[in-house]
Amino acid sequence: xxxxxxxxxxxxxxxxxxxxxxxxxxxxxxxxxxxxxxxxxxxxxxxxxxxxxxxxxxxxxxxxxxxxxxxxxxxxxxxxxxxxxxxxxxxxxxxxxxxxxxxxxxxxxxxxxxxxxxxxxxxxxxxxxxxxxxxxxxxxxxxxxxxxxxxxxxxxxxxxxxxxxxxxxxxxxxxxxxxxxxxxxxxxxxxxxxxxxxxxxxxxxxxxxxxxxxxxxxxxxxxxxxxxxxxxxxxxxxxxxxxxxxxxxxxxxxxxxxxxxxxxxxxxxxxxxxxxxxxxxxxxxxxxxxxxxxxxxxxxxxxxxxx
Amino acid sequence: xxxxxxxxxxxxxxxxxxxxxxxxxxxxxxxxxxxxxxxxxxxxxxxxxxxxxxxxxxxxxxxxxxxxxxxxxxxxxxxxxxxxxxxxxxxxxxxxxxxxxxxxxxxxxxxxxxxxxxxxxxxxxxxxxxxxxxxxxxxxxxxxxxxxxxxxxxxxxxxxxxxxxxxxxxxxxxxxxxxxxxxxxxxxxxxxxxxxxxxxxxxxxxxxxxxxxxxxxxxxxxxxxxxxxxxxxxxxxxxxxxxxxxxxxxxxxxxxxxxxxxxxxxxxxxxxxxxxxxxxxxxxxxxxxxxxxxxxxxxxxxxxxxxxxxxxxxxxxxxxxxxxxxxxxxxxxxxxxxxxxxxxxxxxxxx
Numbered sequence: 001x002x003x004x005x006x007x008x009x010x011x012x013x014x015x016x017x018x019x020x021x022x023x024x025x026x027x028x029x030x031x032x033x034x035x036x037x038x039x040x041x042x043x044x045x046x047x048x049x050x051x052x053x054x055x056x057x058x059x060x061x062x063x064x065x066x067x068x069x070x071x072x073x074x075x076x077x078x079x080x081x082x083x084x085x086x087x088x089x090x091x092x093x094x095x096x097x098x099x100x101x102x103x104x105x106x107x108x109x110x111x112x113x114x115x116x117x118x119x120x121x122x123x124x125x126x127x128x129x130x131x132x133x134x135x136x137x138x139x140x141x142x143x144x145x146x147x148x149x150x151x152x153x154x155x156x157x158x159x160x161x162x163x164x165x166x167x168x169x170x171x172x173x174x175x176x177x178x179x180x181x182x183x184x185x186x187x188x189x190x191x192x193x194x195x196x197x198x199x200x201x202x203x204x205x206x207x208x209x210x211x212x213x214x215x216x217x218x219x220x221x222x223x224x225x226x227x228x229x230x231x232x233x234x235x236x237x238x239x240x241x242x243x244x245x246x247x248x249x250x251x252x253x254x255x256x257x258x259x260x261x262x263x264x265x266x267x268x269x270x271x272x273x274x275x276x277x278x279x280x281x282x283x284x285x286x287x288x289x290x291x292x293x294x295x296x297x298x299x300x301x302x303x304x305x306x307x
Numbered sequence: 308x309x310x311x312x313x314x315x316x317x318x319x320x321x322x323x324x325x326x327x328x329x330x331x332x333x334x335x336x337x338x339x340x341x342x343x344x345x346x347x348x349x350x351x352x353x354x355x356x357x358x359x360x361x362x363x364x365x366x367x368x369x370x371x372x373x374x375x376x377x378x379x380x381x382x383x384x385x386x387x388x389x390x391x392x393x394x395x396x397x398x399x400x401x402x403x404x405x406x407x408x409x410x411x412x413x414x415x416x417x418x419x420x421x422x423x424x425x426x427x428x429x430x431x432x433x434x435x436x437x438x439x440x441x442x443x444x445x446x447x448x449x450x451x452x453x454x455x456x457x458x459x460x461x462x463x464x465x466x467x468x469x470x471x472x473x474x475x476x477x478x479x480x481x482x483x484x485x486x487x488x489x490x491x492x493x494x495x496x497x498x499x500x501x502x503x504x505x506x507x508x509x510x511x512x513x514x515x516x517x518x519x520x521x522x523x524x525x526x527x528x529x530x531x532x533x534x535x536x537x538x539x540x541x542x543x544x545x546x547x548x549x550x551x552x553x554x555x556x557x558x559x560x561x562x563x564x565x566x567x568x569x570x571x572x573x574x575x576x577x578x579x580x581x582x583x584x585x586x587x588x589x590x591x592x593x594x595x596x597x598x599x600x601x602x603x604x605x606x607x608x609x610x611x612x613x614x615x616x617x618x619x620x621x622x623x624x625x626x627x628x629x630x631x632x633x634x635x636x637x638x639x640x641x642x643x644x645x646x647x648x649x650x651x652x653x654x655x656x657x658x
Contacts, residue, residue, distance in 0.1 A: 057628060075629040078500050082373055082511060084628025086365065087345030098497050101504075103439045103512035110514070111368040189496075210495045 031139055032092040032114070036085050038077045039096025041122060043068050044270035045134045049143045057088045059099075064264050064272075065299075082107050094137065097121050122269035124193045124277065127151065131271065147271060154274035157294040158281055162199045165285040171200035172224035172252070174241055181213040182246055190267040191228070198281040200226065219246035226284045227252040230263045259283050272298040322602040325595065329609035333382070336616045340378050341370060343620055345627050372514065380518045381510050381619045382612035384574040385584055387525040389611025390532045391567040392585030393592075393603060397539045398563045399469055405586050406571045409476025410457050411450065413483040415575040418449015420487055420502050424494045440517070442505075443576040450572030453479060458564060467557045472564070508581040508634030510619055517577065524573035528566045529608050535562065536600035543598065581634045583641040584611055594648055614641070 036057040037043045043062035046052055057072040059080060074084045078100045085093060085108060093099075093108060093115040109115055116137060120126065128148045135144020173191035175183040185191035187205035195202040203222045204214070214222075227247060229237040238258040247253055259280070266276040275298050282288060342353050346369045356370045388406075395404040406412055422445030426434035434441040460475040461467060494502065538559050542549045550556050575581075592606040618636040625631055 060629075073626075073629050076500075078497065079504050079509070079630075081345070081623075081628060081630035083345035083369065083623065084630060086369060086373075087347075087628050101439075101501075101509075101512055103514070103517065106439060107373060107512055107514065110372055111365070 032137070034088065034090045035092045035094055035138075036074060036088055036090040037062060037094050038074065038080050038099045039094075039118075040064065040077075040264055041130070041268050041270040042094055042096060042118075042134060044268065044272070045131050045147075046138070048147055048271045049131075049135060049138065049140055051138050051140060051143075054138065056090055057085065064268070064270070080104060086111065086113070092116065092137070094134070122190065124197045124269065124273065127269055127271065127273060130269075151271055151274050153294065154278050157291050158197070158274065158278040160291045160294075161278065161281045161285065161288045164288040165199050165281070166287075167285070168199060168201050169225040169284050170203040170223070170251075171195045171198075171226045171228060171284060172203055172219075172222065173228045174237070175211055175230060177237065177240055177244065178213070180244060181215075182219065182241070182244070183211055184214045186210055186212055190269065194266055194273075194277055194280065195228075198277050198284060200280075200284050214246065216246050220249065223250050225251045225255070226257045226259065228259050228261055228266075228280070231260045257284070322596045322599070322606075326602060326605050326609065329606055329613065333609050333613050333616075336613055336620075337378055337382065340381075340616050340620050341374050344369070344374060344623055376513055376515045376518050377510055377619070378616065379522060380513050380577065381615050383518075383522050383525045384510070384578055384581065385588075385611035385613070385615025386529055386608040387570040387574045387611070388581065388585040388615075389588035389607040390529050390604060391570045392611075393589035393600070393607040394532050394535065394539070394563045394567055395585075396589055397543065397600065398560055399473070400543065402590065406567055407582075408480075409472060410479040410483065411454055411476075411568050411571045412575060412580065413480050413487075414453025415446040415450035415572055416506070416580065417453065417483045417486055417490075419443075419446035419505055419576070419579070420490050421445060421449065423501050423505065424490045424498050426498075443517070446576035447572045450568060450576065453483060454564075454568035454572070458561075458568075462561070465557070467560050467564075469560070472560075504632065505579040506634075507632035508579040508637075509630075510578050510622075510633055511630065513577055521573040521577050524569055528570040528573075531562070531566050532570075533604050533608075535559065535566075536604045539563075539600045540598075579634070581615070581637055583637045584615055587641045587645045588614055590645060591648055594652055 033054050034056045035046070035054050037046065037055055038059040040059075040061040040063060043055065043058050044064050046055055047065055047068065052067070055068075055071055057074045058068055059074055059077045061077050062068045062071075072088055074088070075081045077096055078098055080099065082104050091114060093105075093113055095105070095115065095117040097118045097120060099105060099117050105115060105117065118130070118133070122130070128151065131147055131151075132141070132144050135141050135147070173185040173189075173195060175185065175191075177183075184204045185195075185202065186208040187202070188209040189211060192202045192205055203224055204212075207218070224247075227238075227241055227250070229241050231237065238260045241247055242253045242258050247258075252258055261276065261280065264270070265272055266280065267273075275296055278290075279296060282290060338353075341357075342348060342350055346366065348356070348366050348370065352366055353370065356367050391406055395406055395409075396402055398404070419442050422430060422434060422442045426441065430441075430445075433445070437444055457472070457475050457479050460479075461472040463471065491499065491502065538549070538554045541552050541554050542556065542559060544552075546556050549559075588610045589603065589607045592603055592610050596602050596606060615633075615637065618640060619633055621640070622631045622633045622636045
């Protein structure tokens with residue numbers, strides 16, 4: 001039988017086209033193998049996806065898990081170094097919304113480096129969205145769906161606790177005690193998001209937005225039921241917080257409700273954060289319990305010494 | 308002034324040699340600065356990249372888009388800071404005079420910090436219109452406004468006395484610091500970080516488009532400083548003496564102030580605070596070649612370019628792939644170096 005040459009070409013090209021369309025991984029463009037990350041939560045997501053071998057450099061906020069700190073350091077997320085990034089020979093810069101300075105990002109783009117900077121700031125209810133986005137960029141969408149399913153366990157446990165809660169305790173988040181003045185979270189902060197998600201009322205949010213120092217008398221007037229502090233440099237601040245006149249006579253100190261959480265665990269908006277918020281919700285409400293089969297799975301910190 | 312006895316000051320030809328030497332050193336350091344950095348580029352590659360225009364390699368982009376604009380900016384800023392430092396020290400006839408002392412730098416700081424903090428609220432149209440140029444423009448405008456205020460306050464009547472300039476500058480400095488404090492208080496977490504980094508200085512991330520206006524302004528100012536050398540020499544005899552010798556003292560002081568304001572505004576607006584260069588370089592040069600401004604001015608210009616380039620090489624390479632703020636390097640290296648120079652001079656003079 002005589003085969004016309006054009007038809008064999010036709011069949012071949014159609015079959016090639018089908019292979020190409022049906023197999024998404026054939027799209028070589030998104031197979032980034034040398035990624036520089038600026039932003040701790042993105043690093044955590046990539047580790048949780050098990051794709052850490054593709055990271056070649058991280059910024060200084062990438063502190064979890066501890067192995068991430070052993071990767072090459074390109075500076076603080078808002079102050080990354082152009083040549084430092086380029087010297088790692090990356091094929092993608094993956095950054096948090098506040099990556100910068102802008103002119104450095106612009107320079108990297110001009111040189112032809114693919115960059116993906118998240119456009120929105122982190123939010124407690126957008127963690128899954130961020131995971132999906134990172135998984136898609138890394139071409140491991142199935143792993144992203146698995147991780148999101150894993151997180152749903154924490155979300156369900158949180159809902160379970162909140163359904164038992166009867167009150168809405170007044171919570172105050174203390175970042176640090178700089179010069180004896182507590183620096184607390186007002187509205188428009190990650191801590192505010194987290195307190196709200198855990199079923200608490202951020203008492204400072206009525207007074208101001210952002211992180212502000214709190215005067216003694218204002219603190220006494222606020223009288224929080226719960227105080228959350230951050231563990232730093234291997235020691236808890238809760239004892240110091242309980243001692244200063246601001247909080248000495250507050251309900252929180254009276255009822256021993258001064259809690260210490262690791263900053264990146266609770267506020268990082270990473271895959272661990274839903275568990276952290278569940279833990280927080282359990283701690284601030286009295287008479288609530290976890291669902292029967294629920295247990296805390298993720299480590300609070302990478303380092304045992306640091307609380 | 309650190310006046311040296313006549314025997315220690317080199318003669319004219321030796322000074323010319325020294326200035327030529329500085330010029331050569333400046334070129335050498337420029338080349339070294341282009342060759343060193345995070346991305347490996349050998350000297351032969353560098354020569355290739357600089358001589359042939361066309362190439363699309365990473366190295367080519369690094370040299371032309373990152374290192375060369377950065378080097379030019381570094382040298383211009385170093386030169387500008389040192390030259391205006393030399394002019395200020397001469398005009399005040401005081402070795403401690405510094406553009407920061409009379410409020411020039413604080414104006415730029417206020418402009419920059421206001422743009423950073425109010426960029427999302429009050430000044431949102433400004434910062435949206437100019438994008439990445441907003442902070443440098445804010446700093447430059449802030450510098451000009453504050454300097455105009457100081458100028459107006461200190462030129463009452465037909466006078467422009469040094470003491471009124473100093474007092475107005477110090478008062479404005481205090482007021483501006485208060486405003487900066489207020490802005491810091493209302494800044495968000497991210498803005499606070501930005502303004503802290505701004506205060507430590509950085510030469511990173513500037514394209515040719517960004518640096519061209521500053522390069523032009525600084526070059527023109529340096530040229531004028533150079534032309535002021537002779538009247539400044541006469542001025543060092545004392546204001547009255549200079550007046551009797553035919554120097555228009557008031558005009559000289561006004562010129563020195565205006566060029567300094569422009570020079571500092573153009574530098575600081577792009578780089579943030581870089582301490583010590585304007586103070587230390589004129590001193591070192593004066594120790595080397597005496598107080599004659601005909602040589603001191605060009606030597607300070609070259610010396611400033613050399614010192615800041617050296618400091619920038621360290622800032623870029625010490626903690627690769629991260630980077631140190633340049634202001635920390637200049638202060639940490641400049642201070643001790645200056646002390647050693649000072650002690651050596653005193654010893655050789657038998658103090």
